[in-house]
Amino acid sequence: MKRTGGxxxxxxxxxxxxxxxxxxxxxxxxxSGTVLSEAELDSPIGLSQQEAVAEIARAATELREALARxxxxxxxxxxxxxxxxxxxxxxxGVVHTSPNLPRWRDVPLAARVGRALNLPAFLLNxxxxxxxxxxxxxxxxxxxxxxxxxxxxxxxxxxVLDGRLLDGVHGFAGEVGHMSVAYEGPLCPCGxxxxxxxxxxxxxxxxxxxxxxxxxxxxAAYELAGGDRDALDPRLLxxxxxxxxxxxxxxxxxxxxxLGVGLANLANLVDPQxxxxxxxxxxxxxxxxxxxxxxxxxxxxxxxxxxxxIRRAALGMSAGLIGAALYAADRVxxxxxxx
Amino acid sequence: MKRTGGxxxxxxxxxxxxxxxxxxxxxxxxxSGTVLSEAELDSPIGLSQQEAVAEIARAATELREALARxxxxxxxxxxxxxxxxxxxxxxxGVVHTSPNLPRWRDVPLAARVGRALNLPAFLLNxxxxxxxxxxxxxxxxxxxxxxxxxxxxxxxxxxVLDGRLLDGVHGFAGEVGHMSVAYEGPLCPCGxxxxxxxxxxxxxxxxxxxxxxxxxxxxAAYELAGGDRDALDPRLLxxxxxxxxxxxxxxxxxxxxxLGVGLANLANLVDPQxxxxxxxxxxxxxxxxxxxxxxxxxxxxxxxxxxxxIRRAALGMSAGLIGAALYAADRVxxxxxxx
Numbered sequence: 001m002k003r004t005g006g007x008x009x010x011x012x013x014x015x016x017x018x019x020x021x022x023x024x025x026x027x028x029x030x031x032s033g034t035v036l037s038e039a040e041l042d043s044p045i046g047l048s049q050q051e052a053v054a055e056i057a058r059a060a061t062e063l064r065e066a067l068a069r070x071x072x073x074x075x076x077x078x079x080x081x082x083x084x085x086x087x088x089x090x091x092x093g094v095v096h097t098s099p100n101l102p103r104w105r106d107v108p109l110a111a112r113v114g115r116a117l118n119l120p121a122f123l124l125n126x127x128x129x130x131x132x133x134x135x136x137x138x139x140x141x142x143x144x145x146x147x148x149x150x151x152x153x154x155x156x157x158x159x160v161l162d163g164r165l166l167d168g169v170h171g172f173a174g175e176v177g178h179m180s181v182a183y184e185g186p187l188c189p190c191g192x193x194x195x196x197x198x199x200x201x202x203x204x205x206x207x208x209x210x211x212x213x214x215x216x217x218x219x220a221a222y223e224l225a226g227g228d229r230d231a232l233d234p235r236l237l238x239x240x241x242x243x244x245x246x247x248x249x250x251x252x253x254x255x256x257x258x259l260g261v262g263l264a265n266l267a268n269l270v271d272p273q274x275x276x277x278x279x280x281x282x283x284x285x286x287x288x289x290x291x292x293x294x295x296x297x298x299x300x301x302x303x304x305x306x307x308x309x310i311r312r313a314a315l316g317m318s319a320g321l322i323g324a325a326l327y328a329a330d331r332v333x334x335x336x337x338x339x
Numbered sequence: 340m341k342r343t344g345g346x347x348x349x350x351x352x353x354x355x356x357x358x359x360x361x362x363x364x365x366x367x368x369x370x371s372g373t374v375l376s377e378a379e380l381d382s383p384i385g386l387s388q389q390e391a392v393a394e395i396a397r398a399a400t401e402l403r404e405a406l407a408r409x410x411x412x413x414x415x416x417x418x419x420x421x422x423x424x425x426x427x428x429x430x431x432g433v434v435h436t437s438p439n440l441p442r443w444r445d446v447p448l449a450a451r452v453g454r455a456l457n458l459p460a461f462l463l464n465x466x467x468x469x470x471x472x473x474x475x476x477x478x479x480x481x482x483x484x485x486x487x488x489x490x491x492x493x494x495x496x497x498x499v500l501d502g503r504l505l506d507g508v509h510g511f512a513g514e515v516g517h518m519s520v521a522y523e524g525p526l527c528p529c530g531x532x533x534x535x536x537x538x539x540x541x542x543x544x545x546x547x548x549x550x551x552x553x554x555x556x557x558x559a560a561y562e563l564a565g566g567d568r569d570a571l572d573p574r575l576l577x578x579x580x581x582x583x584x585x586x587x588x589x590x591x592x593x594x595x596x597x598l599g600v601g602l603a604n605l606a607n608l609v610d611p612q613x614x615x616x617x618x619x620x621x622x623x624x625x626x627x628x629x630x631x632x633x634x635x636x637x638x639x640x641x642x643x644x645x646x647x648x649i650r651r652a653a654l655g656m657s658a659g660l661i662g663a664a665l666y667a668a669d670r671v672x673x674x675x676x677x678x
Binding site for chain 1: 426482483484498500505506507508509510511512513514515517518519520521522523529530531532533597600603604605607608609610611612637638639640641645647
């Protein structure tokens with residue numbers, strides 16, 4: 001079994017698992033990135049570690065058995081990859097902290113799921129999984145370096161070079177959202193100040209809107225939210241901006257410009273061929289991405305004419321599980337080459 | 340001739356050239372990074388392109404002939420690598436702009452020197468050359484990723500992964516000095532705002548000192564400079580701080596803290612095992628690096644206990660030419676593998 005960086009033919013498959021805030025998605029993914037079968041479990045937020053591991057193992061075993069019946073045992077998964085939000089150590093296979101698993105601390109998830117499935121198991125940050133999948137098979141295909149940026153409740157990211165993830169020494173690389181763009185800026189829960197996430201993440205966007213709105217009848221966001229501040233989120237604000245809500249438009253324009261500052265920093269550091277932007281907030285589209293691109297082109301050292309392209313993600317909701325599966329295949333391949 | 344990432348035995352050598360502001364340094368460098376012979380030319384600042392290429396070719400030819408006499412023609416250089424400050428495209432071999440070559444714009448230096456020496460020629464940014472050499476043979480040896488940061492008139496840097504330079508698509512990667520840490524900060528000549536270089540580079544440090552000093556007798560910096568503001572530079576300010584000049588101490592402490600913000604951003608993005616810091620301003624040592632390390636440890640997402648080490652450069656003034664030579668050997672090796 002030989003392989004290099006790309007995604008050429010291999011005999012086996014891997015299991016990819018995306019541990020999200022609202023659901024756990026699982027899939028068996030072929031060597032070329034094709035999803036052979038998929039399943040979805042409820043949110044893991046309320047589960048203990050034992051319960052979550054047991055649920056994951058049960059669902060993965062079902063997928064594996066169904067595949068074995070279909071293929072008479074050919075192409076069975078040789079490893080499992082798991083993507084999770086939060087501070088995740090790929091090197092140790094440990095979820096240190098995660099917003100999706102609030103009761104968990106320093107959990108050796110890779111070892112536990114690996115033991116339950118009797119497969120080599122690998123863990124990575126969910127934005128790293130997203131970027132790996134998009135770089136190989138999605139909006140980044142054919143480009144290198146690819147820098148992925150996920151815009152959601154939090155802001156994440158990753159760097160992929162020639163189809164391989166830049167992991168870093170612990171697997172913490174790619175924390176784009178915690179790049180400080182204002183060293184004396186507001187304090188971030190991560191301990192830093194002026195992090196990109198504070199301006200571009202869900203909470204920052206909503207706060208920025210509320211600072212600009214009068215919050216009264218006649219404003220589209222107020223009406224769409226039925227006057228309930230807690231109903232505000234980027235999707236609602238995008239709808240309001242499209243109906244002419246100036247405060248909502250401005251909130252996106254400001255967030256987009258600061259996102260562009262972050263992209264310019266990334267461009268100056270990595271000189272990527274392409275940015276791939278995904279996550280719920282990116283659905284605001286040009287409201288956010290047009291000012292981001294303007295700021296990127298104005299600020300980047302290499303000049304506007306050489307600035308990297310910005311593309312929206314192409315793989316949809318399966319990017320996380322596909323990327324986790326590809327990562328597991330890469331790691332198994334590395335270990336075989338070394339071992 | 341086989342090679343991988345590291346610096347194992349090869350039959351040949353390469354020529355490394357470091358085009359600095361005060362001198363051009365040349366050397367023939369063996370495969371393991373040993374400098375076999377060295378020469379130095381005067382500053383290229385006044386020279387036309389033709390003159391500079393002719394001077395470089397003449398000096399390199401002399402080194403080559405002297406080596407041939409010593410070795411009876413064995414181990415002759417198979418390529419030439421050149422490091423230069425400024426916006427340098429490794430991909431195209433072009434110096435777009437450089438503070439050391441103010442009369443030059445978009446000069447295809449690699450092609451010209453290569454033709455003059457009849458060798459494959461490669462160009463890279465001087466901070467990239469510094470980092471490559473330090474990562475393989477100096478203060479970064481044994482670690483990966485290594486992020487190099489050069490502190491001088493300007494602030495540069497580079498990322499080395501498993502002994503290989505992260506070039507980016509044009510060879511512009513590693514522009515650490517133009518990472519914005521204050522998106523609404525002062526305008527930088529590069530077009531961005533709040534760039535790290537504005538706070539940590541020579542000019543920023545001197546300006547920060549002057550804002551804090553009364554600039555009168557009794558202040559160590561004033562006396563060391565003989566009252567001449569133009570004599571102020573980081574070396575003098577470091578000497579003044581060591582004699583108890585509070586304004587100078589504070590200027591370093593503030594610059595160091597902002598440097599630490601930049602290092603924390605780099606740590607969050609790359610998760611390096613080690614930082615290697617070099618360049619003239621780094622000679623201020625703990626005046627600058629102690630506050631930088633405190634800020635890094637306080638701000639980095641992975642937590643102080645996992646923060647990367649900061650080491651001072653170990654290879655001295657030859658790092659640039661060694662790195663340029665190693666880069667040429669890498670690129671020749673890549674082309675042989677592909678070709």
